[in-house]
Amino acid sequence: GPIKSGVCACGKYRKIVDEKKKRTFCNECGVEFVDSRIRRYQMGYIKLACPIAHVWYLNYRPCYIATLLDKPLKELENLVYCDLVVARHIAKKPNFLRLRGYFHYKTQSWSYTLAHFLRTKNFQKCRGREISAGAGAIRELLVDLDLRVIIDSSLEEWKRLLLLAEDKKKNILQEIQEKGFASKELLVEYQKIERRRRFLVRRIEVAKHLLQTTVKPEWMILCLLPVLPPELRPVFNLSEFHVINSDINILYQNILVQNNLLSLLLRQSQFTPGSLLTGHEKNVQEAVDALLDNGLHGKPLRDPNKEVYKSFSDVIAGKEGRFRETLLGRRVDYSGRSVIVVGPLLSLHQCGLPREIAIELFQTFVIRSLIRQRLAEDVQTAKTQIREKEPIVWKILEQVMQGHPVLLNRAPTLHRLGFQAFQAILVKERAIYL
Numbered sequence: 001g002p003i004k005s006g007v008c009a010c011g012k013y014r015k016i017v018d019e020k021k022k023r024t025f026c027n028e029c030g031v032e033f034v035d036s037r038i039r040r041y042q043m044g045y046i047k048l049a050c051p052i053a054h055v056w057y058l059n060y061r062p063c064y065i066a067t068l069l070d071k072p073l074k075e076l077e078n079l080v081y082c083d084l085v086v087a088r089h090i091a092k093k094p095n096f097l098r099l100r101g102y103f104h105y106k107t108q109s110w111s112y113t114l115a116h117f118l119r120t121k122n123f124q125k126c127r128g129r130e131i132s133a134g135a136g137a138i139r140e141l142l143v144d145l146d147l148r149v150i151i152d153s154s155l156e157e158w159k160r161l162l163l164l165a166e167d168k169k170k171n172i173l174q175e176i177q178e179k180g181f182a183s184k185e186l187l188v189e190y191q192k193i194e195r196r197r198r199f200l201v202r203r204i205e206v207a208k209h210l211l212q213t214t215v216k217p218e219w220m221i222l223c224l225l226p227v228l229p230p231e232l233r234p235v236f237n238l239s240e241f242h243v244i245n246s247d248i249n250i251l252y253q254n255i256l257v258q259n260n261l262l263s264l265l266l267r268q269s270q271f272t273p274g275s276l277l278t279g280h281e282k283n284v285q286e287a288v289d290a291l292l293d294n295g296l297h298g299k300p301l302r303d304p305n306k307e308v309y310k311s312f313s314d315v316i317a318g319k320e321g322r323f324r325e326t327l328l329g330r331r332v333d334y335s336g337r338s339v340i341v342v343g344p345l346l347s348l349h350q351c352g353l354p355r356e357i358a359i360e361l362f363q364t365f366v367i368r369s370l371i372r373q374r375l376a377e378d379v380q381t382a383k384t385q386i387r388e389k390e391p392i393v394w395k396i397l398e399q400v401m402q403g404h405p406v407l408l409n410r411a412p413t414l415h416r417l418g419f420q421a422f423q424a425i426l427v428k429e430r431a432i433y434l
Helices: 036-040 064-069 073-080 110-117 122-130 135-143 147-179 184-212 247-267 274-293 312-316 322-326 355-361 363-372 379-387 391-401
Strands: 044-053 085-087 131-133 221-227 235-237 243-245 350-354 406-409 419-427
Touching: 044 135, 044 247, 044 274, 064 073, 064 135, 064 184, 073 135, 135 221, 147 184, 221 274, 243 247, 247 274, 274 312, 312 322, 350 355, 350 406, 355 363, 355 391, 355 419, 363 379, 363 391, 379 391, 391 419
Parallel strands: 350 419
Antiparallel strands: 044 221, 085 131, 235 243, 406 419
């Protein structure tokens, strides 16, 4: 998008037209003639040369990928970082396990034909079907999952383990009554059963949540990497020779270098050793990991001054992150800030909200209602009525607030109970009642 509204990178100006009707671009620089605000929300993407596992779903605890696949986390990490391969047998498609049956022994020897077959491109196709490594192998396993089958099988196993745990518990209590203590083997077995039961409950919850939200498990593996809008990763030119660059840009540049190199090697795959391709796939995975959460897996990337680059997680998390620094505790649009006092006549799900804060929170809805009821001709007239606090505004505000809860945040936000939703009740005072 353009830095100035309607002005491309060449400096040409063109009148901004409706984007829905026709989009116009500069023939020389390719910049679209639109409002410059588009640089804050329009995103691009990088087409990755190989599938990449999202580090948030792989390395954070609990690991959702390991939970769904019911595999150890160490095994998945070895698979993603190309230290391990997985073999899959696919029915109804040619692969090494079924290849021998396709040859006729009377006409020619199958061993001779197989040797000729291994020197063709079909070898790569068969090998990809049967033996795979990297995040692509995990994606194939996630695609094959049936969430409803996972829920049913996990529930059956949980019920079976429940009966087994009760038997073990009885044996432990019996030994304590007879000997005064329980054997170590029984206690270890009981702990394993309880650990497995907790895991199955977590697995059922994850599968149910994915079904409810219509999210596919294979989406945890990235094939396209979104690129942040340019205004959120700025570059400042201090002088002709001094440039201040965002760390996010440097991490994106690292991904582009590794990804382009892997794409080049894949185009020349006939002459490239498999170990070299595997090594570059690992480099792309580590580059994307550094962008999303630098240092979560392996050593963090550092600048020439040995300072760790700020990744996407560092930008949005913590006290100086995007949310707490620029949104929470600040005077921004459609939010308010006030003192909390006791309201003994309110129910637990209600809060007393001052009129000034309520009209700010629900301003867009009030404007829409004023225009729909033909009490205002346009947005500007509706805003004027709100500013002058006409009586009709408060009546519409009460109608709009019905069924629309508000979120209250009490600082410091140390846990999830610091954020709660309440049904708002209008009060004339300037304090929030709870």
